[in-house]
Amino acid sequence: MSSRGKKIFLAITIIVPMIIYCYIYYKPIIQNAPFRKDDFVSMQFRYGLKDTLENTYNSATGEYQYVNNKDSVIRKKVFLKADDILYMHRKANEIGLWNFPDTVGKKSEKSKMVPRYDITFNYKKKSKHVVIYGDFEGNPKLLDAAVEMRKVVQETLTLAERRSAPLK
Structure with a gap:
C-alpha cells in the first residue's frame, strides 16, 4: 500500500x-447553549404540598413568601446577589438541570401530603421549568440530582434572607 x-x-x-x-x-x-449566565433574567421557585404551592420566590420582584413552623405566612423582599445567581447557574449546569424532563415523578392521588417543587429558570431566549414530586419512583440518579438542585435553591434563598435581615 x-x-x-x-x-x-x-x-x-x-x-x-x-x-x-x-x-x-x-x-x-x-x-442548550442559550442557558448562559449572562442571559439570565429571573428565577421562580414554588413549593408546597400537592397542589397548594404556598411558598414562593420570584427573583425578578424579590418577593419571597413562605409559611413558617407556626403556620404564619411570612412575606419579605429578598434579592439575590450576582454571586448567588452565578452559584445556582453553575450548580444547574453541573447537575444537568437543562437535560431534566419537565416533570420528575408523577402526581399521586394516594396522599395529600406529597411535596411538590416547581423550579423555573428564565433566560433571554429560553426558559427551563421542572416540576419535582416527592414520591418519585424512577431513576435514583435523576431523583438525587433533582433533590440536590432543590436544596441548592433553598439554601441560596435562606442565605439571601439572612443577609437581608436587619441586625439585632
Whole structure:
C-alpha cells in the first residue's frame, strides 16, 4: 500500500469516526447553549404540598413568601446577589438541570401530603421549568440530582434572607 493510501485509510478509520463522535456528543451541549449566565433574567421557585404551592420566590420582584413552623405566612423582599445567581447557574449546569424532563415523578392521588417543587429558570431566549414530586419512583440518579438542585435553591434563598435581615 502506498503512503497516500495509508493516509486515506487513516483518515477513514480514525478521523471520520472521531468527527462523528464529536458531533453526537456536543450536539446537545450546543443546543442548550442559550442557558448562559449572562442571559439570565429571573428565577421562580414554588413549593408546597400537592397542589397548594404556598411558598414562593420570584427573583425578578424579590418577593419571597413562605409559611413558617407556626403556620404564619411570612412575606419579605429578598434579592439575590450576582454571586448567588452565578452559584445556582453553575450548580444547574453541573447537575444537568437543562437535560431534566419537565416533570420528575408523577402526581399521586394516594396522599395529600406529597411535596411538590416547581423550579423555573428564565433566560433571554429560553426558559427551563421542572416540576419535582416527592414520591418519585424512577431513576435514583435523576431523583438525587433533582433533590440536590432543590436544596441548592433553598439554601441560596435562606442565605439571601439572612443577609437581608436587619441586625439585632
